[in-house]
Amino acid sequence: MSERQVTALDVARRAGVSRSAVSRTFTVGASVAPATRDKVLAAAESLGYRVNFLARSLILRRSELVALVVSDMDHSFRARTVDLLARGLVARGYRPVLLPWSEGDHPARLIDMMLQYSVAGAIVTSDTPPHQIAEQSARWGVPLVLVNKAPVADRSARVVQDTEAAGRLAAEVLCSAGCRRIAYIGQERPSYTIRDRREHFIAAARELGLVVAAEVAGAAQNHFGGMEAAERFLASGVAVDGVHCCNDFLAIGFIDGLRRAGLSTPADLAVVGCDDIAEAAWPAYELTTIRQDAGDVARATLDALMACIAEPNAPGRTTEVGVSLIERASTQRPT
């Protein structure tokens, strides 16, 4: 039922110009006389002509498609980053192909998808360090940017959090709140960023003279994991006056776990999270946290990808994205 596809030749005939004039009109940077251009555009409009990007991609051996490998879109920070990356790619003339990735998926499938469509580049924001993806991207010359991951290959660019600043800010705010003995609530299988931030947090805390008296790994990295971690922590009987949770959902669950046991924040325990999700500002929590801006991450990632596409043989660079402290009631302890 669809209409016959209009070709460049149809447009050339309608406009009374050569086939090559049509082609030049639709090629960025090609030279064409303004009058010719206007005739071509008018004819294209009236015929409903559209450049066939598939054909162009075949000739150029590179499409405008960019693979966006993501996992864990349930997490609002991740979903927001993916949304901003997709908008940024579209604004730059690229088309994001969304490739969800779960632990246990076979990376060969992802790599096949990337190569089958001659993608212009790939962005990986999924949790698992994709060694094979990075190796294959380098082998086939596909520009690759890894977001918040360990380095896996010389050629892949990376965008990472300034985990040193993030860990230090968390330790400092607990110290300023008058805490002396603190606990760290992590997760069973920490991501690269969380592992790195934990080390900087522990180092900064010790440097400030704080005693790191306990470490608990949340079974899940969500609200339920935080409540469950609070229960286990309280059962251990270790006394502390401050806690740093590795993400905000865990921190909020931890606060609810403390409440269930009759303890309150910040009077009994100061709590600092990380991410600055919308829920952190809710009056039931007023959680102090370390903010990483999704817009900053998306911008740095798109800049890195454009640089890789422009200079495919340059070694991959690492861009650090800054963080900031958002102070709320959960660390404002009575002195």
Add this chain to the structure above:
Amino acid sequence: MSERQVTALDVARRAGVSRSAVSRTFTVGASVAPATRDKVLAAAESLGYRVNFLARSLILRRSELVALVVSDMDHSFRARTVDLLARGLVARGYRPVLLPWSEGDHPARLIDMMLQYSVAGAIVTSDTPPHQIAEQSARWGVPLVLVNKAPVADRSARVVQDTEAAGRLAAEVLCSAGCRRIAYIGQERPSYTIRDRREHFIAAARELGLVVAAEVAGAAQNHFGGMEAAERFLASGVAVDGVHCCNDFLAIGFIDGLRRAGLSTPADLAVVGCDDIAEAAWPAYELTTIRQDAGDVARATLDALMACIAEPNAPGRTTEVGVSLIERASTQRPT
């Protein structure tokens, strides 16, 4: 720096078979002798051969790409649906192209993107009813599924919520909680689904003998909008004993707004939301809500798209997705 693209002919030579045997090996449903097939796959593997999907798409005039038009990925239900749709498309051999859409964007740009890549179909989950997208899809024969939208063209299939059941369940649970005078908290620019559900809620409430004493439109459809609506509602001085908020974020904000004014849920006011976001189960809220399962929505959408692709000339059908009542403490009033 990338290696020369390996062709089907290279594979045929290495395997010692014909070019056509290679082609048949990589075509779904084509017949090829098992021994030949094994030789071809071994040669393809050793040479790193991959089917060029761009070339195949050009020949078939249809790619395996499916446009996924989305807005508002910040909303966790939307992000989860997009994730499930993308996974489902990949599992069925399609590749989702993520096209973010904001109010005020020019639809022509989206339509161009869809046609330039000869997409096999399109799914629209964005808020604004995309009249032009539906018209152009029909004109160019692109199968289209609209998720939670008003009908816009004969040919587009739709997946919608059973808003009649959702509205009725919300009214019934307030009635069972002993409420007699209730309020409805909506939003300034309600989506199709919310508008439809509101009508069914009001009708069911009246049928049950409840007085709908007030209606307030939240300025934003998030937690802040809920708190602000509570403030405005309380300032109006209208007395009610139950409230239905059009989504869970608004409902949770409304509960926080009541708390700020010294009122509590459910003792002073029963509250019922809609969506069943993760936060609804948090102990600070224990919100009764109407659940729509993102998995059900994604499955129905993918089934509808596959049906449209298989039978492009059939009129678009509408599939209703069921809802269920999740009862928590926010409607368990002392009798």
